[in-house]
Amino acid sequence: MSRAVPLFRMEGVSKRYGGVRALDGAELTVNAGQIHGILGENGAGKSTLIKIMSGVVEPDAGRMMLDGKEISFASPAAANDAGIVCVFQELSLIPHLSVADNIVISNPPKRFGMIDRRKQRAIAKEALARAGAADIHPQALVKDLPLSRRQMVEIAKALARKPRILILDEATSALTASDVSKVFSVLKRLREEGLALLYISHRMHEIAELADMCTVFRNGSNVASFATGTKSGNEIVEMMIGREYSNVFPAKTPPVLSEKPPVVECRHLAWTDQLRDISFSVRAGEVIGLGGLDGQGQRELLLALFGVLRGVSGQVLIEGQPVGIGSPRQAKRGEIGMALIPEDRKTEGLLLPMSVRDNLSFAALDRVSRGGIIDGTAEKSHIDEMIRLLAIKTAGTDIPAGALSGGNQQKIVIAKWLMNRPRIILLNDPTRGIDVGTKQEIYQLLRKLADEGAAIVFYSTDYDELIGCCDRVLVMYDGGIHRELAGEEITEHALIASALNVEEASVDRTRVAGA
Amino acid sequence: MKDWKYWVAEQRGTLFAFVTFVVMFTIYVSNHPAGFTANVVQTAANKGVLLAFVAMAQALVVITAGIDLSVGMIFILTNCLASWIVVGTPLETALGIVGVLLAGLACGAVNGLIVIYGRLQPIVTTIATGAIFFGIALLLRPFPGGGVNEDLADFLTGKIWGVVPVSLLVLVAVVLLVWVPFSRSVMGRAAYATGSSEAAAYMSGMPIRRAKFLTYTLAGLLAGIGGLFLTFFTYTGEAALASGNAYTLFSIAAVVLGGVSLYGGTGSAIGAVFGALAFRAIGDLLFVFDLDPLWQPLFQGVVLLIAVSLGAFALLRVRNKLDWFT
Numbered sequence: 001m002s003r004a005v006p007l008f009r010m011e012g013v014s015k016r017y018g019g020v021r022a023l024d025g026a027e028l029t030v031n032a033g034q035i036h037g038i039l040g041e042n043g044a045g046k047s048t049l050i051k052i053m054s055g056v057v058e059p060d061a062g063r064m065m066l067d068g069k070e071i072s073f074a075s076p077a078a079a080n081d082a083g084i085v086c087v088f089q090e091l092s093l094i095p096h097l098s099v100a101d102n103i104v105i106s107n108p109p110k111r112f113g114m115i116d117r118r119k120q121r122a123i124a125k126e127a128l129a130r131a132g133a134a135d136i137h138p139q140a141l142v143k144d145l146p147l148s149r150r151q152m153v154e155i156a157k158a159l160a161r162k163p164r165i166l167i168l169d170e171a172t173s174a175l176t177a178s179d180v181s182k183v184f185s186v187l188k189r190l191r192e193e194g195l196a197l198l199y200i201s202h203r204m205h206e207i208a209e210l211a212d213m214c215t216v217f218r219n220g221s222n223v224a225s226f227a228t229g230t231k232s233g234n235e236i237v238e239m240m241i242g243r244e245y246s247n248v249f250p251a252k253t254p255p256v257l258s259e260k261p262p263v264v265e266c267r268h269l270a271w272t273d274q275l276r277d278i279s280f281s282v283r284a285g286e287v288i289g290l291g292g293l294d295g296q297g298q299r300e301l302l303l304a305l306f307g308v309l310r311g312v313s314g315q316v317l318i319e320g321q322p323v324g325i326g327s328p329r330q331a332k333r334g335e336i337g338m339a340l341i342p343e344d345r346k347t348e349g350l351l352l353p354m355s356v357r358d359n360l361s362f363a364a365l366d367r368v369s370r371g372g373i374i375d376g377t378a379e380k381s382h383i384d385e386m387i388r389l390l391a392i393k394t395a396g397t398d399i400p401a402g403a404l405s406g407g408n409q410q411k412i413v414i415a416k417w418l419m420n421r422p423r424i425i426l427l428n429d430p431t432r433g434i435d436v437g438t439k440q441e442i443y444q445l446l447r448k449l450a451d452e453g454a455a456i457v458f459y460s461t462d463y464d465e466l467i468g469c470c471d472r473v474l475v476m477y478d479g480g481i482h483r484e485l486a487g488e489e490i491t492e493h494a495l496i497a498s499a500l501n502v503e504e505a506s507v508d509r510t511r512v513a514g515a
Numbered sequence: 516m517k518d519w520k521y522w523v524a525e526q527r528g529t530l531f532a533f534v535t536f537v538v539m540f541t542i543y544v545s546n547h548p549a550g551f552t553a554n555v556v557q558t559a560a561n562k563g564v565l566l567a568f569v570a571m572a573q574a575l576v577v578i579t580a581g582i583d584l585s586v587g588m589i590f591i592l593t594n595c596l597a598s599w600i601v602v603g604t605p606l607e608t609a610l611g612i613v614g615v616l617l618a619g620l621a622c623g624a625v626n627g628l629i630v631i632y633g634r635l636q637p638i639v640t641t642i643a644t645g646a647i648f649f650g651i652a653l654l655l656r657p658f659p660g661g662g663v664n665e666d667l668a669d670f671l672t673g674k675i676w677g678v679v680p681v682s683l684l685v686l687v688a689v690v691l692l693v694w695v696p697f698s699r700s701v702m703g704r705a706a707y708a709t710g711s712s713e714a715a716a717y718m719s720g721m722p723i724r725r726a727k728f729l730t731y732t733l734a735g736l737l738a739g740i741g742g743l744f745l746t747f748f749t750y751t752g753e754a755a756l757a758s759g760n761a762y763t764l765f766s767i768a769a770v771v772l773g774g775v776s777l778y779g780g781t782g783s784a785i786g787a788v789f790g791a792l793a794f795r796a797i798g799d800l801l802f803v804f805d806l807d808p809l810w811q812p813l814f815q816g817v818v819l820l821i822a823v824s825l826g827a828f829a830l831l832r833v834r835n836k837l838d839w840f841t
Contacts, residue, residue: 056718077720092718096711096780098525101704105719114699139521 005068007032007196008053008084008165013062014220015048022048024220025062030165035187035197037211037228039204041240041463041496045220046200050167053198054086055079080106083164087154087171093142100124100138103157123160131156132182148175155183159190166190167198172206184210202293204233204500216240233502241492249468250447258283261320263455264338264424266305269314274300276480278314282424282455287446289470289490290459292499297479298459299343302426305457306340307331318424332363332420339363339417343428349413352402356394357383359401359412364419386415391441407438414442418449425449427458431465443469463495477501528774529786535772536793543796546803553678559795560680561672561748565590566791567686568741569762570769571694572623572734574787577770579730580710580779581630581637585645586738587763589622591754592652593742598661598752601743608664612743619739620732622648627731631724645763652754659753668747682744686788689740693733694784702726710779768819769794794819 008030015023023045030036040046051057053064055073063070066082073079079086093102100121101108109119124138133152142150151171158166168187172180187197187210201207207214208228215225216239224239231239262281269278275297282288290298304312307325315322318336325331331338342348350359360383361368368379383397390411394404401412410430417425427446431439446469450456460466466473467490475483475498483498523530540559544551569586576583593615600611622644629640671681697703705726708716716723741762746752767777773790775782797818801811 075720076718080720088718092715094708094711094715094719094780097704097707098521105704105708105721108701108704110701114696115701115704117699137518137521139518139525141521141524144524 006030007067009065009068010053011063011065013049013052013059013064015052015057015059021220023052023059026217026220027222028215029225030196030198031213032164032196033191033194034212035191035199035210037207037214038198038200038217039207039214039236039240040217041499044217044240046217047169048220049217050086050169050198050200053079053165054084054167077106080161080163083162084167085158085161085163085165086167086169087158088169093150093154093157095143096141098139098141099128099136099145099153102142102153103127103138103160105157106161124156127156127160128153130159130186132186133179148179151175152179152183155186163195165196165198167200169200170202171199172201172203180206202500204236204502208233234497237493237496237500237502240496250444252287252469252471253285253447253451260284261317263319264305264457265317265320267315267317269301269304269312269316271300271304271309271312274479275304275312276478278481280474280481280484282457284423284453284455285450286471287450287456287458287469289466289473290457290476291463291466291473291485291495292476292482294461296476296499298476299428300479301476302340302428302457302459305331305426306338332422337421337423339420339422339425341414341417341425341427341430343432349416350401350409353400355398356392356401356404356412357397360386360397360416360419363416367420382419386419389418390415390445407434410434410438410442414445423454425454425456427456427460429459429461431460431462439465463492466490466495467492475499526783528776528782529789530774532773532786532789532793536789536796539793539796539800543800543803546800548803553674556678557674557680559792559799560683562799563792563795564682564686565741565744565748566762566765566769566795567788568689568737568744569766570773570787570791571690571784572737572741573766573770574773574775574782574784575697575706575730575734575737576637577767577775577777578710578779578782579706579727580713581727581730582767582777583626583641583731583734584638584763585622585626585641585648586734586766587759587761588645588648588652589619589735589738590742590745590762591759592622592648592655593619593739594745594749595652595655595661595752595754597743597746598656598663601663601667601746603664605664608667611664615743616736616739619735619737619742621735623732623735623738624728626735627728630731631727645759649754649756649759652759656752656754659751659755661752663746663750665750668750671744671747685744689737690785690788693737697729697733698783702729706730707780710781712780765794766791772819 006029010026010028013023013026014021026045026049028049038046038049048057052059055076055078058072065071071082073082094105103124104120109116109123111119121138128134128136128138131152133149133156136145136149136153142153145153155171172183175183191197199207199210211228213225214228216223216236218240262283265281267279270276278301280288290301292298300309303309305316305325307327307330316325317323323336325336328340330336357379361379364382365374368375368382386392387394392411392415393408401409404412414430431442443465446456446458458470470490472484472486473490473495474481475485475495477499482501485494485498543559544555547555549555569590572586573583596618597611597615600614601608602611626641626644629635629644630637633640671685673681675681675684702722702725705716705721705723706729708719708721709723709726713723769791770787771777771790772794773782773786773788775787798811798815801808801814
């Protein structure tokens with residue numbers, strides 16, 4: 001179906017965040033009465049694309065046209081007014097307000113200048129029914145609803161705005177199977193009604209079932225658009241791969257086989273519905289990668305090991321001995337010796353206004369103090385050693401950590417934990433948003449630490465890193481370990497295919513973790 | 516669940532405050548030597564209403580996850596101003612009242628402008644502006660003094676139909692004229708949304724800044740009404756630092772007791788009103804039990820701590836410890 005003027009068109013749209021090109025000359029055409037699937041691996045530019053379309057961020061370059069007329073949005077509200085509504089993956093609901101309040105939030109019905117609650121309820125009921133969620137009471141508070149119900153409210157909220165283009169970003173990731181089929185029939189009905197739907201999902205079979213058209217993104221650009229069903233799953237995975245491979249990784253040292261029990265071993269770890277039956281072990285000298293799509297439980301797994309989560313079931317063994325780790329303080333103690341390099345260095349890793357010295361010695365104060373008094377000389381020698389080891393570029397140890405570059409800040413976070421001489425190092429996406437040079441240094445450091453006998457668990461959203469750094473990769477899906485790849489099996493193709501849960505012949509036989 | 520159960524869930528904080536008040540007041544009245552008489556109620560009402568206005572002011576700001584440490588000083592400043600201008604003929608008195616209310620409004624607007632457009636933290640901003648407001652109050656009344664239209668004062672602090680305290684009626688009127696329209700307006704909803712999750716409110720295209728500005732401004736107005744009533748009760752103006760500080764701190768206590776979360780997003784000014792009345796009743800319990808007034812701060816502190824602890828039970832359900840800090 002080709003129309004002279006598409007409903008929506010975007011041309012040459014680019015967006016940079018600092019030094020990172022999130023979107024680079026992207027093009028997209030959306031037609032009314034179609035469901036358009038968007039595919040791409042982590043960081044391919046999908047989220048930036050929809051943020052630009054829905055007015056959350058403004059593009060640096062390029063233009064967008066609605067009905068052939070050029071448009072730009074200053075805010076999400078402006079995009080809503082133009083008829084582009086997004087159901088966000090990170091929920092946009094207000095927890096303490098009721099379902100009805102949330103559904104009409106951008107444009108509540110009014111009488112005498114006040115919100116007409118009766119009418120609001122009627123609108124909410126209708127929107128919920130349209131979204132196939134008539135079982136949700138309009139007066140329930142959003143915070144009391146489980147995640148899957150909230151997602152349905154989010155969809156109802158979008159529908160209440162009478163959109164012409166509805167964007168769904170991973171809208172089904174939090175839903176139960178019965179909800180998914182309900183949402184699908186709703187989406188198909190909306191297509192009949194002439195809406196344009198943009199459907200972003202990591203689940204290939206959902207795209208295959210729903211979408212009329214697909215567009216694949218890679219490195220911030222659209223690489224191909226095609227009618228659904230004309231390409232095989234394998235071909236699509238090929239299109240998603242293809243980043244340039246750079247030789248920045250240190251050589252892997254083959255793991256030494258030893259009789260000693262693994263440094264850390266998990267048996268059947270589970271936590272709420274976000275971690276399911278996770279079993280694996282890490283030996284001294286091994287670098288284990290956690291792969292998979294963003295948000296499949298990797299972060300929770302690291303937090304669970306580090307004692308941050310409550311109510312974790314299963315067993316953790318350190319050198320064969322079962323241990324209970326109830327808090328980060330316990331985890332870092334000598335007999336366990338664990339360190340976690342957190343994901344968000346600005347809030348969980350560093351105290352930005354405090355000095356480089358203070359930041360470095362926080363985790364290791366026990367080592368440099370006697371009787372509760374900090375020994376300045378010992379502290380200084382430890383710190384100097386770390387600054388040398390990691391080549392931290394700082395004008396001195398007294399300047400605030402916030403004054404350093406992102407890469408050097410991240411080095412401080414790592415150095416701070418190394419001062420404790422940990423045996424088990426957990427890293428949560430440590431290279432996100434830092435420059436290539438620093439990344440390279442971090443890779444070399446990881447390998448060096450492993451060679452010295454540390455056990456390393458390394459979560460990364462960057463597949464290249466997993467391939468280049470890890471001896472084994474555990475690919476997570478939906479809170480469980482979906483596949484374990486080792487040695488030569490760790491290829492981009494295998495990583496993406498198993499992350500997307502695509503089963504096909506070209507992936508070599510893989511072992512299932514814990515089996 | 517039935518419809519009313521959802522209503523209860525939504526209004527839990529306010530209902531908790533109401534029940535606390537009823538229990539405390541019942542204990543108070545039943546042990547009062549004079550019993551449940553119009554005079555006892557009138558005295559209790561007049562004392563409670565002052566704090567109730569200031570607590571309402573605080574509640575508005577707290578709902579947006581802010582805090583206003585200048586409410587007590589606006590209360591004192593408007594008291595000092597009123598002791599100059601709410602005098603004379605009925606017309607002059609009326610203009611004086613308008614002047615006092617505008618002054619309160621202006622104080623609140625200043626807070627709002629600095630917090631929102633200056634992007635300063637509410638706690639620091641309002642400590643500073645509070646000091647300024649008190650400074651102006653001192654200039655207005657270096658020594659206690661001044662006066663007020665006594666006919667009006669006597670009427671507003673007296674009883675109507677022989678039983679109902681007029682101050683209570685004014686309180687109800689203010690709730691109906693200020694709080695109810697606010698809470699049902701788009702701005703009111705935006706205020707709740709901002710307090711509950713500012714990011715989500717932004718993503719939903721809510722008028723966050725205007726809503727915050729309005730809450731600070733209305734808080735100034737409500738504190739000003741409180742200051743006006745203080746003048747009606749005392750017939751004078753006094754720049755009393757201790758009193759201003761006490762009202763600021765008590766307003767926070769009343770707000771928490773009234774089921775308004777300091778994290779923002781929940782509770783109502785009506786809850787804060789009951790919180791204030793309950794707080795006053797608790798403070799007066801000692802007198803009816805004939806205990807030494809020396810015990811009052813200690814006793815009040817303990818009761819407050821218990822009330823706040825009730826709110827902390829939610830933390831026991833948290834399963835990711837990082838959620839404690841967000």
